[in-house]
Amino acid sequence: QIQLVESGGGLVQAGGSLSLSCAASGRTGGRYTMAWFRQAPGMDREIVAALSWSGGSSYYAAPVKGRFTISRDNAENTVHLQMNNLKPEDTAVYYCAAGPALPTIWPGNYEYWGQGTQVTVSS
Secondary structure, eight states: OEEEEEEOOEEEETTOOEEEEEEEEESTTSOOEEEEEEEOTTSOOEEEEEEOTTSSOEEEOGGGTTTEEEEEETTTTEEEEEEOSOOGGGOEEEEEEEEOSSOOSOGGGOOEEOOOEEEEEEO
């Protein structure tokens, strides 16, 4: 079992920045892809970004490409999401997830999930 805990959400004005962090604990020895998903009210959960264990394979959803950066520190068992130039449409609950060896966009492929952290971007 892996436990994931997100932090760093909050309220920011459009154009601002936020940094999310996710700390993993438990059986963290596996080479998991780490990902960030988000879910806005009434919407399906969608991939934001994903990064393989080695860092050699990554994925960014089109709406965030060029604005968000995912990174990870395997020694510290943490993954981060730097979000710049935030837009009101980025408002959602953001979830950290651990999944298969290579990044995938499908939530069902991820085995472990955090509780989520709210990000609200005001216009």
